[in-house]
Amino acid sequence: MISRRLLLASSALVLPLRALAGPTPAPKEASLYFIAPRDGQKLKSPVTCRFGLRGMGVTHAGDSYANSGHHHLFIDVSEPLDPDDTIPSDRNHLHFGAGQTETQIELAPGPHTLQLVLGDANHVPFNPPVLSKKIKIIVVK
Amino acid sequence: MVGEIHPFRPPPPGGRGESKRRLAAVLAADVVGYSRLMGVDEEGTLARLKRIRRELVDPTIAEHGGRLIKNTGDGALVEFESPVEAVRCAIVVQQGMLARNASLPREDWIQFRVGINLGDIIIDDDGDIYGDGVNIAARLEAIAEPGGINISGGVYEQIKNKLVCGYQSLGDRKVKNITDPVPIYRVLADLASVRKSHRPRGMLAAAAVAVLCGIAAAGWYFWPAHAPQQEATTAAPAIPTPSPPAISTPSPPAAEVAKPAIHEPEMVALKGGQAVIGNNDEASERPVRRMTVAPFVLGKYPVTVAQWNDCAAAKGCSFTASSDPDAPVTNVSWNDTQDYIRWLSRATNRTYRLPSEAEWEYAARGGTDTKWWWGNQLKPGVANCKGCGEPYDPRQPEKVGRFLPNPLGLYDMGGGVDQWVADCSHKDYRGAPADAAAWTEGDCSSHVLRGGSWKSDPGYLRPSSRDQYDTSVRYVTHGFRVARSY
Numbered sequence: 266m267i268s269r270r271l272l273l274a275s276s277a278l279v280l281p282l283r284a285l286a287g288p289t290p291a292p293k294e295a296s297l298y299f300i301a302p303r304d305g306q307k308l309k310s311p312v313t314c315r316f317g318l319r320g321m322g323v324t325h326a327g328d329s330y331a332n333s334g335h336h337h338l339f340i341d342v343s344e345p346l347d348p349d350d351t352i353p354s355d356r357n358h359l360h361f362g363a364g365q366t367e368t369q370i371e372l373a374p375g376p377h378t379l380q381l382v383l384g385d386a387n388h389v390p391f392n393p394p395v396l397s398k399k400i401k402i403i404v405v406k
Numbered sequence: 407m408v409g410e411i412h413p414f415r416p417p418p419p420g421g422r423g424e425s426k427r428r429l430a431a432v433l434a435a436d437v438v439g440y441s442r443l444m445g446v447d448e449e450g451t452l453a454r455l456k457r458i459r460r461e462l463v464d465p466t467i468a469e470h471g472g473r474l475i476k477n478t479g480d481g482a483l484v485e486f487e488s489p490v491e492a493v494r495c496a497i498v499v500q501q502g503m504l505a506r507n508a509s510l511p512r513e514d515w516i517q518f519r520v521g522i523n524l525g526d527i528i529i530d531d532d533g534d535i536y537g538d539g540v541n542i543a544a545r546l547e548a549i550a551e552p553g554g555i556n557i558s559g560g561v562y563e564q565i566k567n568k569l570v571c572g573y574q575s576l577g578d579r580k581v582k583n584i585t586d587p588v589p590i591y592r593v594l595a596d597l598a599s600v601r602k603s604h605r606p607r608g609m610l611a612a613a614a615v616a617v618l619c620g621i622a623a624a625g626w627y628f629w630p631a632h633a634p635q636q637e638a639t640t641a642a643p644a645i646p647t648p649s650p651p652a653i654s655t656p657s658p659p660a661a662e663v664a665k666p667a668i669h670e671p672e673m674v675a676l677k678g679g680q681a682v683i684g685n686n687d688e689a690s691e692r693p694v695r696r697m698t699v700a701p702f703v704l705g706k707y708p709v710t711v712a713q714w715n716d717c718a719a720a721k722g723c724s725f726t727a728s729s730d731p732d733a734p735v736t737n738v739s740w741n742d743t744q745d746y747i748r749w750l751s752r753a754t755n756r757t758y759r760l761p762s763e764a765e766w767e768y769a770a771r772g773g774t775d776t777k778w779w780w781g782n783q784l785k786p787g788v789a790n791c792k793g794c795g796e797p798y799d800p801r802q803p804e805k806v807g808r809f810l811p812n813p814l815g816l817y818d819m820g821g822g823v824d825q826w827v828a829d830c831s832h833k834d835y836r837g838a839p840a841d842a843a844a845w846t847e848g849d850c851s852s853h854v855l856r857g858g859s860w861k862s863d864p865g866y867l868r869p870s871s872r873d874q875y876d877t878s879v880r881y882v883t884h885g886f887r888v889a890r891s892y
Contacts, residue, residue, distance in 0.1 A: 325594075
């Protein structure tokens with residue numbers, strides 16, 4: 266435990282200078298959330314999603330400035346997040362590596378879940394992971 | 407709305423001799439959704455625009471030494487002597503607008519789009535301005551995001567070390583009526599650049615932005631400011647200017663001998679013919695198109711680490727890959743593929759390119775009409791994916807050529823690495839070219855990827871499956887293969 270803390274402390278000093286593999290520290294007070302849609306909202310497709318982030322900044326993937334990352338939107342993902350692995354990129358894991366803070370997605374009618382995950386320069390979750398609440402929405406025809 | 411401030415008239419014939427030609431930073435701006443706003447509330451919108459001009463726009467232009475050349479109600483052209491001042495002015499106005507909009511419902515927002523170019527302009531006796539320099543500014547503005555600022559490569563070169571901002575490269579874009587592609591950058595404004603203006607208004611805007619960035623106002627970016635020069639250059643790697651196609655360079659026969667041997671990709675000649683592109687079962691793959699694919703030449707394998715590193719050693723590519731020389735190169739952005747192709751074309755005197763989506767799909771099907779080229783069932787030894795069977799290593803792709811080739815003799819057309827193609831991304835095929843040409847119109851901030859990767863489920867390996875990703879962003883499963891026309 267102590268050695269892990271030491272490792273984190275030293276990597277925090279190095280990170281602003283170069284990208285490293287492995288977990289990138291995030292401030293504890295960082296908070297990731299949906300500005301839209303609201304949890305439980307009933308709405309039509311396409312769904313506009315707007316991403317909110319407090320306590321950290323948004324930057325381009327590949328950039329390793331301290332306390333900044335980029336958004337990933339998980340759609341209907343039920344597997345638990347692997348905090349050490351690159352965030353997958355497929356129809357259920359959308360990447361916003363150019364620093365985008367909103368998107369429009371097309372969803373079939375029915376219930377869906379949405380969750381935001383902040384990724385570091387290499388698309389790996391932060392340590393501790395910066396996640397939004399997993400919200401539920403219902404898409405109506 | 408955009409159309410109302412351009413196209414500009416050509417310079418008056420005969421007047422060219424005595425007209426005043428000079429180099430200037432030209433800022434073009436327009437109001438997003440002007441007609442809609444006017445339709446909803448004409449009087450209110452006009453009053454608000456007037457107020458914005460009086461309180462924000464006009465004083466900011468004056469402060470930064472700008473000169474209003476043309477005002478069209480919904481847009482304006484402003485000339486600055488200094489590109490730094492032009493960009494600073496744009497940032498102050500855009501951030502001021504952000505603060506004004508913050509308390510309003512979205513439908514009442516007034517937003518500007520801004521484009522800034524550095525170029526030759528011609529001023530006539532009436533004070534009107536003309537020239538490519540102006541037209542490019544207007545085109546940059548037309549493709550800017552609401553609330554955003556696009557600048558040309560020329561402006562970027564002038565300001566990159568002077569303004570503490572992030573700059574995101576949007577690549578080289580063809581601009582209407584302009585022959586050469588224009589490198590375009592988006593300004594990612596931050597606090598420090600506004601603070602630098604040392605003006606009360608700047609400070610207010612900065613304070614507002616600090617709050618707004620906290621709640622993530624769309625389209626703006628924010629990070630702690632430090633090491634300005636390094637940031638500016640890492641945020642937007644310089645894009646090499648496109649080289650003339652290899653075909654037009656005269657080939658000096660004897661002088662070429664000294665060139666070091668390179669690992670040129672092995673190619674397969676494809677005769678083309680009738681092809682069915684798309685799949686009606688998937689929204690993004692509709693509508694199905696029948697077309698004739700012209701003969702072309704396609705890489706037998708994805709570009710390998712050894713091949714890529716030749717380019718890196720020659721400083722044509724921006725990083726050296728460290729995995730097995732025979733593994734497909736990974737973690738390349740679409741922009742990176744263009745670096746490699748430029749370098750390879752120059753090094754070999756052949757015109758390489760990425761395949762189009764349609765060419766890739768025709769080649770991947772290999773004349774079959776089953777779910778995958780090998781049939782409708784999974785079986786081991788045909789592809790490298792999650793669920794495709796052995797050999798499989800979840801951490802990395804297998805070396806190229808380890809699995810069976812498809813009927814056209816092509817390896818790894820599906821699985822292994824996702825492969826960039828030349829087409830800009832579109833959500834489906836509505837409006838796509840009728841032939842197999844790449845679809846390079848529209849929003850090219852993301853491009854299409856084909857084939858799925860070693861991390862994909864088998865469904866993503868279908869020949870017609872499409873994926874897309876940001877043009878300038880690298881991701882661990884992304885690679886490519888090269889093509890040539892016959």
